[in-house]
Amino acid sequence: MISHPQEAAKFVANDERMHWHDKALWFVRDKRDAASKSIPEWEELRDIASEIKIHTLSKLDVYLEEFEKNATEKGIVVHWAKDAEEHNQIVYSLLEKNNVRKLVKSKSMLTEECHLNPYLEERGIEVIDTDLGERIVQLRNEAPSHIVLPAIHLKRSEVSDTFHKELGTEKGNDDPTYLTRAARKSLREDFLSAGAGLTGVNFAIAQTGGVVVCTNEGNADMGSSLPKLHIASMGIEKIIPKLEHLGVFTRLLARSATGQPITSYTSHYHAPVVDGEMHIVIVDNKRTQFLGSKDYYKALNCIRCGACMNTCPVYRRSGGHSYSYVIPGPIGSTLGNFKDPKANKTLPFACTLCGSCTNVCPVKIDLDTQLYTHRQDLNAQGLLSKQKTISMKIAAWVMQRPVLFDLLGKTMRKVVPLLPKSLVYNKYNIWGQTRDLPKMPKNSFKELYKKGLKDEL
Ligand code: SF4
Numbered sequence: 001m002i003s004h005p006q007e008a009a010k011f012v013a014n015d016e017r018m019h020w021h022d023k024a025l026w027f028v029r030d031k032r033d034a035a036s037k038s039i040p041e042w043e044e045l046r047d048i049a050s051e052i053k054i055h056t057l058s059k060l061d062v063y064l065e066e067f068e069k070n071a072t073e074k075g076i077v078v079h080w081a082k083d084a085e086e087h088n089q090i091v092y093s094l095l096e097k098n099n100v101r102k103l104v105k106s107k108s109m110l111t112e113e114c115h116l117n118p119y120l121e122e123r124g125i126e127v128i129d130t131d132l133g134e135r136i137v138q139l140r141n142e143a144p145s146h147i148v149l150p151a152i153h154l155k156r157s158e159v160s161d162t163f164h165k166e167l168g169t170e171k172g173n174d175d176p177t178y179l180t181r182a183a184r185k186s187l188r189e190d191f192l193s194a195g196a197g198l199t200g201v202n203f204a205i206a207q208t209g210g211v212v213v214c215t216n217e218g219n220a221d222m223g224s225s226l227p228k229l230h231i232a233s234m235g236i237e238k239i240i241p242k243l244e245h246l247g248v249f250t251r252l253l254a255r256s257a258t259g260q261p262i263t264s265y266t267s268h269y270h271a272p273v274v275d276g277e278m279h280i281v282i283v284d285n286k287r288t289q290f291l292g293s294k295d296y297y298k299a300l301n302c303i304r305c306g307a308c309m310n311t312c313p314v315y316r317r318s319g320g321h322s323y324s325y326v327i328p329g330p331i332g333s334t335l336g337n338f339k340d341p342k343a344n345k346t347l348p349f350a351c352t353l354c355g356s357c358t359n360v361c362p363v364k365i366d367l368d369t370q371l372y373t374h375r376q377d378l379n380a381q382g383l384l385s386k387q388k389t390i391s392m393k394i395a396a397w398v399m400q401r402p403v404l405f406d407l408l409g410k411t412m413r414k415v416v417p418l419l420p421k422s423l424v425y426n427k428y429n430i431w432g433q434t435r436d437l438p439k440m441p442k443n444s445f446k447e448l449y450k451k452g453l454k455d456e457l
Pocket of ligand 1: 256301302303306331357365367
Protein backbone atom coordinates (compact mmCIF):
# COMPACT_ATOMS: atom_id res chain seq x y z
CA MET A 1 0.00 0.00 0.00
CA ILE A 2 1.27 3.48 -0.89
CA SER A 3 1.18 5.75 2.14
CA HIS A 4 0.77 9.44 1.36
CA PRO A 5 2.87 10.69 4.32
CA GLN A 6 5.74 8.37 3.41
CA GLU A 7 5.74 9.31 -0.28
CA ALA A 8 5.31 13.01 0.54
CA ALA A 9 8.34 12.81 2.84
CA LYS A 10 10.43 11.64 -0.15
CA PHE A 11 9.15 14.57 -2.23
CA VAL A 12 9.78 17.25 0.39
CA ALA A 13 13.26 15.86 1.09
CA ASN A 14 14.25 17.76 -2.06
CA ASP A 15 13.55 21.20 -0.68
CA GLU A 16 14.33 23.03 -3.94
CA ARG A 17 11.99 20.81 -5.99
CA MET A 18 9.24 21.16 -3.43
CA HIS A 19 9.44 24.97 -3.62
CA TRP A 20 9.44 25.31 -7.40
CA HIS A 21 6.65 22.74 -7.72
CA ASP A 22 4.63 24.78 -5.25
CA LYS A 23 5.40 28.04 -7.08
CA ALA A 24 4.71 26.62 -10.57
CA LEU A 25 1.25 25.44 -9.53
CA TRP A 26 0.47 28.63 -7.65
CA PHE A 27 1.31 30.53 -10.85
CA VAL A 28 -1.37 28.45 -12.64
CA ARG A 29 -3.82 29.08 -9.78
CA ASP A 30 -3.16 32.84 -10.11
CA LYS A 31 -3.89 32.66 -13.85
CA ARG A 32 -7.13 30.84 -13.09
CA ASP A 33 -8.12 33.59 -10.64
CA ALA A 34 -7.46 36.32 -13.21
CA ALA A 35 -9.39 34.42 -15.91
CA SER A 36 -12.36 33.77 -13.65
CA LYS A 37 -12.53 37.41 -12.57
CA SER A 38 -12.62 38.51 -16.20
CA ILE A 39 -16.13 37.02 -16.45
CA PRO A 40 -18.72 38.84 -14.35
CA GLU A 41 -21.12 35.88 -14.44
CA TRP A 42 -18.48 33.38 -13.27
CA GLU A 43 -20.32 32.31 -10.11
CA GLU A 44 -23.57 32.00 -12.05
CA LEU A 45 -21.78 29.77 -14.58
CA ARG A 46 -20.54 27.55 -11.74
CA ASP A 47 -24.07 27.24 -10.39
CA ILE A 48 -25.50 26.37 -13.80
CA ALA A 49 -22.73 23.84 -14.51
CA SER A 50 -23.32 22.14 -11.19
CA GLU A 51 -27.08 22.05 -11.75
CA ILE A 52 -26.71 20.60 -15.27
CA LYS A 53 -24.44 17.88 -13.91
CA ILE A 54 -26.72 17.02 -10.99
CA HIS A 55 -29.76 16.95 -13.27
CA THR A 56 -27.92 14.70 -15.74
CA LEU A 57 -26.82 12.33 -12.99
CA SER A 58 -30.43 12.06 -11.79
CA LYS A 59 -31.49 10.84 -15.27
CA LEU A 60 -28.25 9.21 -16.35
CA ASP A 61 -29.87 6.07 -17.76
CA VAL A 62 -32.17 8.14 -19.97
CA TYR A 63 -29.38 10.35 -21.34
CA LEU A 64 -26.97 7.44 -21.90
CA GLU A 65 -29.58 5.59 -23.94
CA GLU A 66 -30.40 8.74 -25.92
CA PHE A 67 -26.69 9.18 -26.59
CA GLU A 68 -26.29 5.56 -27.73
CA LYS A 69 -29.27 5.82 -30.08
CA ASN A 70 -28.07 9.06 -31.69
CA ALA A 71 -24.44 7.93 -31.95
CA THR A 72 -25.48 4.63 -33.54
CA GLU A 73 -27.59 6.46 -36.12
CA LYS A 74 -24.44 8.37 -37.12
CA GLY A 75 -22.50 5.17 -37.76
CA ILE A 76 -20.62 5.08 -34.46
CA VAL A 77 -20.46 1.74 -32.63
CA VAL A 78 -21.19 2.06 -28.90
CA HIS A 79 -19.82 -0.50 -26.41
CA TRP A 80 -20.60 -0.80 -22.69
CA ALA A 81 -17.93 -1.84 -20.17
CA LYS A 82 -18.83 -2.58 -16.57
CA ASP A 83 -15.22 -2.33 -15.36
CA ALA A 84 -11.60 -1.71 -16.36
CA GLU A 85 -11.04 -5.31 -17.45
CA GLU A 86 -14.00 -5.22 -19.81
CA HIS A 87 -12.91 -1.83 -21.19
CA ASN A 88 -9.44 -3.17 -21.93
CA GLN A 89 -10.81 -6.35 -23.52
CA ILE A 90 -13.07 -4.34 -25.83
CA VAL A 91 -10.23 -2.04 -26.93
CA TYR A 92 -7.90 -4.99 -27.47
CA SER A 93 -10.47 -6.95 -29.49
CA LEU A 94 -11.05 -3.93 -31.75
CA LEU A 95 -7.30 -3.58 -32.33
CA GLU A 96 -6.92 -7.31 -32.96
CA LYS A 97 -9.80 -7.34 -35.43
CA ASN A 98 -8.14 -4.54 -37.38
CA ASN A 99 -4.60 -5.99 -37.14
CA VAL A 100 -3.36 -2.92 -35.29
CA ARG A 101 0.16 -3.20 -33.83
CA LYS A 102 0.59 0.48 -32.89
CA LEU A 103 -1.91 2.72 -31.10
CA VAL A 104 -1.57 6.50 -30.69
CA LYS A 105 -3.37 7.73 -27.62
CA SER A 106 -4.27 11.25 -26.62
CA LYS A 107 -4.56 12.00 -22.94
CA SER A 108 -7.22 10.00 -21.23
CA MET A 109 -7.23 9.62 -17.46
CA LEU A 110 -9.79 6.84 -17.89
CA THR A 111 -7.26 4.67 -19.71
CA GLU A 112 -4.79 5.39 -16.88
CA GLU A 113 -7.51 4.31 -14.43
CA CYS A 114 -8.01 1.10 -16.44
CA HIS A 115 -4.23 0.52 -16.81
CA LEU A 116 -4.76 0.12 -20.55
CA ASN A 117 -1.13 0.71 -21.61
CA PRO A 118 0.40 -2.27 -19.77
CA TYR A 119 -2.60 -4.44 -20.77
CA LEU A 120 -2.01 -3.77 -24.46
CA GLU A 121 1.79 -3.85 -24.25
CA GLU A 122 1.64 -7.31 -22.65
CA ARG A 123 -0.29 -8.40 -25.74
CA GLY A 124 2.26 -7.03 -28.18
CA ILE A 125 0.67 -3.70 -29.05
CA GLU A 126 2.85 -0.58 -28.97
CA VAL A 127 1.10 2.34 -27.26
CA ILE A 128 2.30 5.90 -27.81
CA ASP A 129 0.98 8.66 -25.59
CA THR A 130 0.89 11.75 -27.77
CA ASP A 131 0.22 14.59 -25.34
CA LEU A 132 3.68 16.13 -24.79
CA GLY A 133 3.58 15.87 -21.00
CA GLU A 134 2.22 12.32 -21.18
CA ARG A 135 4.90 11.35 -23.69
CA ILE A 136 7.63 12.68 -21.40
CA VAL A 137 6.42 10.63 -18.43
CA GLN A 138 5.85 7.60 -20.64
CA LEU A 139 9.46 7.75 -21.87
CA ARG A 140 10.56 7.86 -18.22
CA ASN A 141 8.30 4.95 -17.25
CA GLU A 142 6.45 7.14 -14.80
CA ALA A 143 2.79 7.85 -14.18
CA PRO A 144 1.38 11.37 -14.78
CA SER A 145 1.66 13.46 -11.62
CA HIS A 146 -1.17 15.86 -12.55
CA ILE A 147 -4.26 15.38 -14.71
CA VAL A 148 -3.67 18.47 -16.87
CA LEU A 149 0.09 18.96 -16.46
CA PRO A 150 1.34 15.36 -16.31
CA ALA A 151 5.07 16.27 -16.18
CA ILE A 152 4.82 19.27 -13.83
CA HIS A 153 7.12 17.50 -11.33
CA LEU A 154 10.02 17.55 -13.82
CA LYS A 155 12.59 20.22 -14.55
CA ARG A 156 13.57 21.18 -18.08
CA SER A 157 16.98 19.63 -17.57
CA GLU A 158 15.37 16.28 -16.67
CA VAL A 159 13.23 16.39 -19.80
CA SER A 160 16.36 17.21 -21.80
CA ASP A 161 18.19 14.18 -20.33
CA THR A 162 15.21 11.92 -21.10
CA PHE A 163 14.95 13.15 -24.69
CA HIS A 164 18.72 12.77 -25.17
CA LYS A 165 18.50 9.15 -24.02
CA GLU A 166 15.25 8.20 -25.77
CA LEU A 167 15.02 10.47 -28.83
CA GLY A 168 18.70 11.25 -29.45
CA THR A 169 18.54 15.03 -28.88
CA GLU A 170 21.71 17.05 -28.12
CA LYS A 171 23.05 16.38 -24.65
CA GLY A 172 22.40 19.31 -22.28
CA ASN A 173 20.19 21.24 -24.71
CA ASP A 174 17.13 22.11 -22.61
CA ASP A 175 15.69 24.83 -24.85
CA PRO A 176 11.89 24.24 -24.70
CA THR A 177 11.37 25.02 -28.41
CA TYR A 178 14.14 22.62 -29.42
CA LEU A 179 12.76 19.86 -27.18
CA THR A 180 9.16 20.41 -28.34
CA ARG A 181 10.24 20.22 -31.99
CA ALA A 182 12.09 16.99 -31.31
CA ALA A 183 8.99 15.50 -29.67
CA ARG A 184 6.80 16.70 -32.53
CA LYS A 185 9.05 15.14 -35.16
CA SER A 186 9.07 11.80 -33.38
CA LEU A 187 5.30 11.89 -32.74
CA ARG A 188 4.59 12.79 -36.36
CA GLU A 189 6.15 9.48 -37.41
CA ASP A 190 4.02 7.67 -34.84
CA PHE A 191 0.81 9.32 -36.06
CA LEU A 192 1.62 8.32 -39.64
CA SER A 193 2.47 4.71 -38.82
CA ALA A 194 -0.25 3.97 -36.22
CA GLY A 195 -3.13 1.65 -37.06
CA ALA A 196 -5.55 3.26 -34.60
CA GLY A 197 -6.06 6.33 -32.45
CA LEU A 198 -7.63 6.37 -29.00
CA THR A 199 -8.91 9.56 -27.39
CA GLY A 200 -10.54 10.40 -24.11
CA VAL A 201 -13.83 12.28 -24.01
CA ASN A 202 -14.42 15.58 -22.24
CA PHE A 203 -18.12 15.78 -23.01
CA ALA A 204 -20.61 13.43 -24.70
CA ILE A 205 -23.79 15.10 -25.94
CA ALA A 206 -26.92 12.98 -25.59
CA GLN A 207 -28.91 15.12 -28.05
CA THR A 208 -26.41 14.74 -30.91
CA GLY A 209 -24.66 11.43 -30.17
CA GLY A 210 -21.30 13.19 -30.64
CA VAL A 211 -18.32 13.56 -28.34
CA VAL A 212 -16.09 16.55 -27.65
CA VAL A 213 -12.38 16.42 -26.86
CA CYS A 214 -10.44 19.48 -25.61
CA THR A 215 -6.67 19.67 -26.15
CA ASN A 216 -4.02 22.33 -26.54
CA GLU A 217 -1.75 20.40 -28.89
CA GLY A 218 -4.13 19.06 -31.53
CA ASN A 219 -2.86 15.56 -30.86
CA ALA A 220 -6.36 14.13 -30.48
CA ASP A 221 -7.22 15.42 -33.96
CA MET A 222 -4.11 13.86 -35.49
CA GLY A 223 -4.74 10.53 -33.74
CA SER A 224 -8.40 10.39 -34.67
CA SER A 225 -8.14 11.49 -38.30
CA LEU A 226 -4.97 9.87 -39.66
CA PRO A 227 -5.64 6.22 -38.72
CA LYS A 228 -8.89 4.71 -39.99
CA LEU A 229 -9.88 3.37 -36.57
CA HIS A 230 -10.87 5.83 -33.81
CA ILE A 231 -11.74 4.55 -30.34
CA ALA A 232 -13.06 7.00 -27.74
CA SER A 233 -13.12 5.90 -24.09
CA MET A 234 -15.49 7.68 -21.73
CA GLY A 235 -16.84 7.31 -18.22
CA ILE A 236 -20.62 7.29 -17.89
CA GLU A 237 -20.51 10.69 -16.14
CA LYS A 238 -19.24 12.54 -19.22
CA ILE A 239 -22.77 12.92 -20.61
CA ILE A 240 -24.42 16.33 -20.96
CA PRO A 241 -27.99 16.57 -22.24
CA LYS A 242 -27.83 19.14 -25.05
CA LEU A 243 -25.40 20.97 -27.31
CA GLU A 244 -26.47 24.29 -25.78
CA HIS A 245 -25.05 23.11 -22.43
CA LEU A 246 -21.57 22.62 -23.85
CA GLY A 247 -20.69 26.32 -23.80
CA VAL A 248 -21.21 26.48 -20.03
CA PHE A 249 -18.53 23.85 -19.54
CA THR A 250 -16.04 24.99 -22.18
CA ARG A 251 -16.11 28.50 -20.69
CA LEU A 252 -15.31 27.04 -17.27
CA LEU A 253 -12.91 24.25 -18.21
CA ALA A 254 -9.89 26.01 -19.72
CA ARG A 255 -10.14 29.03 -17.43
CA SER A 256 -10.16 26.76 -14.38
CA ALA A 257 -7.41 24.51 -15.73
CA THR A 258 -4.76 26.91 -17.04
CA GLY A 259 -6.33 30.38 -17.07
CA GLN A 260 -6.82 30.25 -20.87
CA PRO A 261 -10.14 31.54 -22.25
CA ILE A 262 -10.53 28.29 -24.20
CA THR A 263 -8.43 25.27 -25.12
CA SER A 264 -6.61 25.63 -28.46
CA TYR A 265 -8.68 22.78 -29.92
CA THR A 266 -12.26 21.87 -29.02
CA SER A 267 -12.89 18.99 -31.40
CA HIS A 268 -16.33 17.53 -32.11
CA TYR A 269 -16.63 13.95 -33.37
CA HIS A 270 -19.93 12.93 -34.82
CA ALA A 271 -19.04 10.14 -37.26
CA PRO A 272 -16.19 7.87 -38.36
CA VAL A 273 -13.65 9.22 -40.88
CA VAL A 274 -14.35 8.30 -44.52
CA ASP A 275 -13.92 4.51 -44.98
CA GLY A 276 -13.09 4.24 -41.28
CA GLU A 277 -14.63 3.11 -38.01
CA MET A 278 -15.44 4.97 -34.84
CA HIS A 279 -16.14 3.16 -31.56
CA ILE A 280 -17.09 4.64 -28.20
CA VAL A 281 -16.52 2.57 -25.06
CA ILE A 282 -18.73 3.74 -22.19
CA VAL A 283 -17.27 2.66 -18.86
CA ASP A 284 -18.82 2.31 -15.42
CA ASN A 285 -15.96 0.96 -13.26
CA LYS A 286 -17.78 1.65 -9.97
CA ARG A 287 -19.22 5.01 -11.04
CA THR A 288 -22.80 3.80 -10.48
CA GLN A 289 -21.88 3.15 -6.85
CA PHE A 290 -21.25 6.89 -6.48
CA LEU A 291 -24.74 7.57 -7.81
CA GLY A 292 -26.22 5.70 -4.87
CA SER A 293 -24.17 7.58 -2.28
CA LYS A 294 -25.66 10.77 -0.86
CA ASP A 295 -22.30 11.89 0.53
CA TYR A 296 -20.15 11.33 -2.54
CA TYR A 297 -22.30 11.35 -5.70
CA LYS A 298 -21.30 14.93 -6.53
CA ALA A 299 -17.75 13.73 -7.24
CA LEU A 300 -19.18 12.58 -10.59
CA ASN A 301 -19.62 16.26 -11.53
CA CYS A 302 -15.86 16.48 -12.11
CA ILE A 303 -14.75 17.84 -15.49
CA ARG A 304 -11.06 17.09 -14.74
CA CYS A 305 -9.78 20.66 -14.88
CA GLY A 306 -7.13 20.15 -12.19
CA ALA A 307 -7.91 23.43 -10.40
CA CYS A 308 -8.34 21.67 -7.07
CA MET A 309 -4.78 20.31 -7.38
CA ASN A 310 -3.27 23.68 -8.31
CA THR A 311 -4.73 25.33 -5.25
CA CYS A 312 -4.27 22.52 -2.73
CA PRO A 313 -1.46 23.38 -0.25
CA VAL A 314 -0.83 19.67 0.35
CA TYR A 315 -0.72 18.66 -3.33
CA ARG A 316 1.54 21.59 -4.25
CA ARG A 317 4.04 20.58 -1.60
CA SER A 318 3.84 16.80 -1.85
CA GLY A 319 3.64 16.17 -5.62
CA GLY A 320 1.23 13.95 -7.53
CA HIS A 321 3.25 10.77 -7.13
CA SER A 322 2.67 10.74 -3.38
CA TYR A 323 -1.00 9.87 -3.94
CA SER A 324 -1.98 6.20 -4.06
CA TYR A 325 -4.84 6.71 -6.53
CA VAL A 326 -4.31 7.31 -10.26
CA ILE A 327 -5.82 10.80 -9.98
CA PRO A 328 -4.02 12.86 -7.35
CA GLY A 329 -5.11 15.88 -5.31
CA PRO A 330 -8.44 16.50 -3.59
CA ILE A 331 -10.68 14.95 -6.27
CA GLY A 332 -8.43 11.88 -6.56
CA SER A 333 -8.48 11.48 -2.79
CA THR A 334 -12.25 11.34 -2.62
CA LEU A 335 -12.64 9.15 -5.76
CA GLY A 336 -9.87 6.78 -4.69
CA ASN A 337 -11.04 6.45 -1.12
CA PHE A 338 -14.61 5.76 -2.17
CA LYS A 339 -13.55 3.11 -4.69
CA ASP A 340 -11.03 1.34 -2.49
CA PRO A 341 -10.86 2.66 1.08
CA LYS A 342 -8.30 0.09 2.20
CA ALA A 343 -5.76 0.95 -0.50
CA ASN A 344 -6.30 4.72 -0.28
CA LYS A 345 -6.96 5.24 3.41
CA THR A 346 -4.22 7.82 3.90
CA LEU A 347 -5.60 10.15 1.21
CA PRO A 348 -8.46 11.86 3.10
CA PHE A 349 -5.81 12.97 5.60
CA ALA A 350 -3.69 14.61 2.86
CA CYS A 351 -5.88 17.64 3.40
CA THR A 352 -5.88 20.66 5.69
CA LEU A 353 -9.67 21.04 5.30
CA CYS A 354 -8.99 24.64 4.20
CA GLY A 355 -11.75 24.37 1.57
CA SER A 356 -9.76 26.09 -1.17
CA CYS A 357 -10.47 23.18 -3.57
CA THR A 358 -14.20 23.58 -3.07
CA ASN A 359 -13.93 27.32 -3.68
CA VAL A 360 -12.22 26.94 -7.05
CA CYS A 361 -14.07 23.86 -8.36
CA PRO A 362 -16.01 24.99 -11.45
CA VAL A 363 -18.74 22.39 -10.89
CA LYS A 364 -19.05 23.03 -7.16
CA ILE A 365 -18.04 19.64 -5.77
CA ASP A 366 -18.01 19.76 -1.96
CA LEU A 367 -14.49 18.32 -1.88
CA ASP A 368 -13.44 19.28 1.64
CA THR A 369 -16.71 18.02 3.11
CA GLN A 370 -16.28 14.73 1.25
CA LEU A 371 -12.75 14.30 2.55
CA TYR A 372 -13.90 15.05 6.10
CA THR A 373 -16.73 12.50 5.75
CA HIS A 374 -14.29 9.89 4.43
CA ARG A 375 -12.30 10.20 7.66
CA GLN A 376 -15.39 9.32 9.68
CA ASP A 377 -16.20 6.43 7.33
CA LEU A 378 -12.66 5.09 7.64
CA ASN A 379 -12.99 5.19 11.41
CA ALA A 380 -16.36 3.40 11.25
CA GLN A 381 -14.79 0.73 8.99
CA GLY A 382 -11.94 0.22 11.46
CA LEU A 383 -9.32 1.23 8.89
CA LEU A 384 -7.49 3.89 10.88
CA SER A 385 -4.13 3.17 12.49
CA LYS A 386 -3.99 2.49 16.25
CA GLN A 387 -1.84 5.61 16.68
CA LYS A 388 -4.56 7.79 15.21
CA THR A 389 -7.52 6.17 16.97
CA ILE A 390 -5.84 6.17 20.38
CA SER A 391 -4.66 9.79 20.13
CA MET A 392 -8.13 10.88 18.92
CA LYS A 393 -9.78 9.00 21.80
CA ILE A 394 -7.51 10.76 24.30
CA ALA A 395 -8.23 14.15 22.68
CA ALA A 396 -11.99 13.46 22.72
CA TRP A 397 -11.80 12.35 26.36
CA VAL A 398 -10.04 15.59 27.35
CA MET A 399 -12.35 17.79 25.28
CA GLN A 400 -15.41 16.29 26.91
CA ARG A 401 -14.08 17.50 30.30
CA PRO A 402 -14.07 21.30 30.14
CA VAL A 403 -12.52 21.80 33.61
CA LEU A 404 -9.59 19.53 32.78
CA PHE A 405 -9.26 21.08 29.28
CA ASP A 406 -9.09 24.60 30.78
CA LEU A 407 -6.57 23.51 33.40
CA LEU A 408 -4.31 21.87 30.83
CA GLY A 409 -4.51 24.97 28.62
CA LYS A 410 -3.61 27.26 31.52
CA THR A 411 -0.69 25.02 32.54
CA MET A 412 0.68 24.82 28.99
CA ARG A 413 0.49 28.59 28.50
CA LYS A 414 2.74 28.94 31.57
CA VAL A 415 5.04 25.95 31.06
CA VAL A 416 5.77 26.14 27.30
CA PRO A 417 7.72 29.48 27.49
CA LEU A 418 9.93 27.97 30.22
CA LEU A 419 10.89 24.85 28.24
CA PRO A 420 14.39 24.69 26.74
CA LYS A 421 14.40 25.94 23.10
CA SER A 422 16.23 22.79 21.99
CA LEU A 423 13.02 20.83 22.50
CA VAL A 424 11.49 22.59 19.50
CA TYR A 425 14.48 23.76 17.48
CA ASN A 426 16.62 20.70 16.88
CA LYS A 427 17.63 18.69 13.85
CA TYR A 428 15.12 15.91 14.64
CA ASN A 429 12.10 18.20 14.67
CA ILE A 430 11.32 19.20 11.09
CA TRP A 431 8.40 21.34 12.26
CA GLY A 432 10.76 23.59 14.27
CA GLN A 433 13.22 24.00 11.39
CA THR A 434 10.94 26.38 9.54
CA ARG A 435 8.53 27.61 12.19
CA ASP A 436 8.40 29.58 15.42
CA LEU A 437 6.16 28.71 18.30
CA PRO A 438 3.58 31.46 18.68
CA LYS A 439 3.78 33.71 21.75
CA MET A 440 1.61 32.18 24.44
CA PRO A 441 -1.52 34.33 24.96
CA LYS A 442 -2.44 35.52 28.45
CA ASN A 443 -5.96 34.17 28.18
CA SER A 444 -7.64 31.28 26.45
CA PHE A 445 -10.18 31.91 23.68
CA LYS A 446 -12.94 30.85 26.07
CA GLU A 447 -11.90 33.48 28.61
CA LEU A 448 -11.69 36.15 25.90
CA TYR A 449 -15.06 35.14 24.55
CA LYS A 450 -16.64 35.43 27.99
CA LYS A 451 -15.18 38.91 28.39
CA GLY A 452 -16.54 39.84 24.95
CA LEU A 453 -12.97 39.90 23.53
CA LYS A 454 -12.70 43.49 24.85
CA ASP A 455 -9.22 43.57 26.34
CA GLU A 456 -7.39 41.75 23.58
CA LEU A 457 -8.92 43.34 20.52
S1 SF4 B 1 -12.95 18.32 -8.64
FE1 SF4 B 1 -13.50 20.29 -9.55
S2 SF4 B 1 -11.58 21.45 -9.45
FE2 SF4 B 1 -11.00 19.31 -9.16
S3 SF4 B 1 -10.51 18.53 -11.21
FE3 SF4 B 1 -12.69 18.08 -10.86
S4 SF4 B 1 -13.78 19.84 -11.72
FE4 SF4 B 1 -11.66 20.48 -11.49
